[in-house]
Amino acid sequence: MSWRARLRELGVDLPPVVAPIGSYLPAVRSGSLVFTSGQLPVIAGEDLATGKVGAEISPEEAQRLARACALNTLAAVDALVGLDSVVRVVKVVGYVASAPGFTGQPAVVNGASDFYGEVFGDAGVHARSAVGVSELPRGVPVEVELVVEVG
Amino acid sequence: MSWRARLRELGVDLPPVVAPIGSYLPAVRSGSLVFTSGQLPVIAGEDLATGKVGAEISPEEAQRLARACALNTLAAVDALVGLDSVVRVVKVVGYVASAPGFTGQPAVVNGASDFYGEVFGDAGVHARSAVGVSELPRGVPVEVELVVEVG
């Protein structure tokens, strides 16, 4: 089954790629690797939420936002090389805008990691860093960047 | 035209590579990729500014500092493999030391992204993440790291 068919099976529509906020691209290929830009929790040009995780944003909501970021990374990969050329997910970095004292970044970023697993199965597991940052663009709570291997 | 000639055309001198603050190198090559260390806004051994963007440092000044970081990443690439071996810019991460509530990281990091575009044209557009961090080395406001493909 193709990854696109798997997305349909999951009932997930691949959104249009999110326009960069500057002079860069949603994703770039070099050799067999595709690097995406950090993706925000945006749908149809609207930020899904703003605020810090552990204050205005609950960890559960942040997990859903991380999934939305991950979906946008796949849209960026798809627009560049076609989702079905993905051989495996390689690396994920999840940046979590964290209220003072919030240390649950791994559970938040699992919203992205679990989604890659749902779509790609064994090819979706990846190396990952999850860190808590003080501020993210436009005040969104989560940003996710992705490296995939393509064939 | 070579990239070095293009830099001259822009009136930009490639500075000497900035000495690492520890047991690492300004840049390392693996296969066709060169990874630079995070570069700070330093000229001739002097930090151009310290402080947080959105407090002591304006977004406009931070954009200029991001450009200085980007220039230092190119110096690091040049010292390792020669700037003219760059095939394309692949990935940029911009870390912005942000005052509470400052969420304009993308515009700041555009100072670096725009510079890569000026130098490399179409080969200069890249994938990018821009994040707001709480503190950077020696209190500088911006740090930029780069991945380029070389041939």
Next chain:
Amino acid sequence: MSWRARLRELGVDLPPVVAPIGSYLPAVRSGSLVFTSGQLPVIAGEDLATGKVGAEISPEEAQRLARACALNTLAAVDALVGLDSVVRVVKVVGYVASAPGFTGQPAVVNGASDFYGEVFGDAGVHARSAVGVSELPRGVPVEVELVVEVG
């Protein structure tokens, strides 16, 4: 001399790989690169310390914690491909949970960089970014991620 023999010479035991806190892997290989997940200062399932560097945690202690993170990155590489397949260390990112005003991230991350140098010699020097973040998973003071080239 093999890298494993060198570790023994240094009197360092490679610990068991630390279990991921979610749906990801300790390390992933793509082509000749191995990317590790961000590793925390954990030994035998116990966090060695929690707190911010520059407040509860001194820079000297943080340096030792960065070394512990680095050891865990090597355990992750070893479990995936065998430590002796490492050709060189390529890239290190060190995230330092920093108290307000603490700007000594480079010296902290030298705890990791110096360790890679002790183990791998000339093959251990790498490109590096050191940044200060507001929060890290479970409140640990340091997180280190690694990219190595393998043969």
